Amino acid sequence: MSEPTQHDLDIDARYACAKNLALEAARLGMDFYRRRETLAVEHKGSDQQDVVSIADKNIEDFIRARLAEQFPQDGFLGEESGSADLKARCVWVIDPIDGTACFVNGLHNWCVSIGLLVDGEPFIGAIADPNHDELFHGCLGRGAYVNQTRLKASAATHVREGLTGAGTFHPRGKEHFIPFLEKLLAEGGMFIRNGSGALMTAYVAAGRLIGYYETELKSWDCLAGLVLVAEAGGLRNDFFRNAGLLRGNPYLVAAPGVYRQLSELIGPSLDA
Structure with a gap:
């Protein structure tokens, strides 16, 4: 399968959007996090460890609305609000707060994750961690970074x-x-x-x-x-x-x- 071109899909715009939107959503998440003791929290099914807060739902709605405005032809899959147009060439896959149990319990191990599938392949990723001022981001063929530092997997052999x-x-x-x-x-x-x-x-x-x-x-x-x-x-x-x-x-x-x-x-x- 040939790699989609920027001319076909405007990868530049989608990559920039993913990074900016992850940072915006993370800032919104921090607003909720600072007042987490006041948030309504629900448990999913019978599992007391699998929780969802009003922050998860509000942030996903925020992300979904922004993506629908900028890229109305793209599909969407979110943890809280389900899927739409999964047969589209571009499908956004979103977790508004990954690490909700940490979030609601005051642990600094949560983030906003925004990914993009293009023709079924992971193509763009942005993970914003506001507790540590880190934005992990990457685009297929362009490298991956934390803020401005290039990422490289460990050289470990055992x-x-x-x-x-x-x-x-x-x-x-x-x-x-x-x-x-x-x-x-x-x-x-x-x-x-x-x-x-x-x-x-x-x-x-x-x-x-x-x-x-x-x-x-x-x-x-x-x-x-x-x-x-x-x-x-x-x-x-x-x-x-x-x-x-x-x-x-x-x-x-x-x-x-x-x-x-x-x-x-x-x-x-x-x-x-």
Whole structure:
């Protein structure tokens, strides 16, 4: 498939919009965050750890309205408000607050994630972390950056040489997660979980983490970050198989020197 040209789709405008909109939405998020104790918070289904706040909904509405105004022909997929026009060449995939549980509990591990699929491929990503004044951003073929600093995946060749991000989700439980942690520790590795899939993916692109495994992740948590990982020289599993865009899948991104080792520690469930 040939790469879409700027003339076809005005990639420049979409990239600039993604960066600016992520920063604007993050500032709006900080306004909510400073008064988080007054926010209405709901639980999704029976899982007490999976929460959504009025901030998530308001910020997604803000982002969606801005994108519809600037690029009315584009499709949209958001964590809170669902999908529209997914057959469009350009589809925005949004998480208004990735790390909501951290957000509502006063932990500084949350961000705004705005990604763009072009012809089904991750093409543009912007992840704004207002707590640390960092904007991770990238565009296919143009590199990936944190603010103005170019991102590069870790040069590690063994899991003992750095930290691995890891996470799980209660509906899928501990079936694959605990065995992975046991094997990682047995190899001399160490793990971290910060509560935001988008940030941990960005940290792999930045070389801060050597890899990140999640037993099941949604596309809005990682779409933007996948662009960064690819442009920083990292690797990923086939996340989009079996309708992964809508349903989610097991997820692994890693530095090239440890990807195979991590995938073997996870085992067949990664591609099940």
